[in-house]
């Protein structure tokens with residue numbers, strides 16, 4: 001096992017009716033309530049939050065889009081400065097929470113805020129405190145310190161240990177109004193978060209492996225129930241907690257990680273607007289196939305322990321990858337690029353962008369070269 005530090009100070013308040021806890025959890029300061037494009041107004045979450053905070057001074061700001069933009073964040077930053085905000089309450093999915101995280105750093109940042117995303121060497125000593133009311137189980141942003149923001153056709157990620165939410169309220173019932181597509185996306189995003197921390201090479205970390213396998217198995221059991229009946233509380237509760245755990249670092253510590261599927265996926269979203277999780281469903285099976293020799297031992301472990309498969313090595317690996325694709329497809333996510341009506345072949349564009357960012361080679365052993373990316377995208381087309 002590699003050396004590691006584990007730090008996750010986010011308080012999670014989970015369950016039905018927990019939004020009313022806001023009245024005690026939110027400090028009596030100048031609070032910005034940040035939200036998306038309106039789902040919280042139609043599903044009652046807005047009213048629940050406002051009622052809970054009836055004795056607080058709240059400044060509201062909506063309009064954060066899915067795949068949130070830098071431009072919108074800059075608009076909100078002005079408001080934060082003008083209104084002298086000292087606490088942000090993000091009410092929504094990953095896009096709203098990620099915007100709050102960026103703002104939290106940008107509020108005290110003396111330079112050009114975009115450089116928070118382009119220059120990872122910068123140091124920060126202060127961030128605006130923020131908290132979340134989660135409405136969509138997928139990204140894990142509610143209990144981690146990462147964020148993703150877009151500007152034009154750039155989609156970049158950042159992170160800092162100052163960016164853990166102070167608390168997150170997770171009431172699965174507020175996600176009943178999600179569409180089936182969003183629920184399927186949420187299960188797959190969480191599933192791939194686990195795989196990017198698990199499917200590398202053995203690192204003598206059996207606890208991390210078993211944590212990861214337990215989340216994968218739970219998503220395989222509960223994900224389809226959460227997807228097929230949108231108001232199934234128990235299934236959604238398990239889906240939601242899995243998604244939170246999947247990217248909260250508990251099993252990513254002390255082990256190698258491989259975020260190449262996400263890195264390629266972010267380019268596909270930036271170029272073609274394909275939903276985040278849907279890009280992962282396209283890239284991951286092709287990546288596993290392309291890297292099957294490098295990931296051989298963990299793929300076999302995955303096949304045996306997660307999918308309960310038995311057989312010869314090559315057969316095990318092939319069947320595990322097939323089961324993974326079938327799982328994504330069963331949740332409504334296509335696993336082939338052909339299913340999207342792209343007007344061009346994305347391969348060379350994606351490669352050029354990864355190269356320009358200095359992201360390659362990627363993967364746990366830096367073996368995902370540009371050649372491999374080409375192979376993955378060509379395979380994903382078929």
Ligand code: NZQ
Pocket residue numbers: 035036037038039040043064065066067068092093094095096098135136137138139140141144146147148174175176177178179182189247262276
């Ligand atoms: O804007 P509103 O009207 O609220 O509608 C949203 C949005 O259109 C809607 N929605 C949210 N909760 C709802 C609801 N509709 C009905 N009922 C509800 N209860 O869902 C749509 C998608 O929301 P969004 O927040 O964009 O989805 P998600 O949570 O999947 O977040 C995706 C973003 O997170 C980034 C992605 O790249 C993408 O930008 N990620 C963030 C990560 C992190 N911070 O750790 C990791 C991930 O890998 C990912 O990259």
Ligand code: ZN
Pocket residue numbers: 139189193262276
């Ligand atoms: Zn993701």
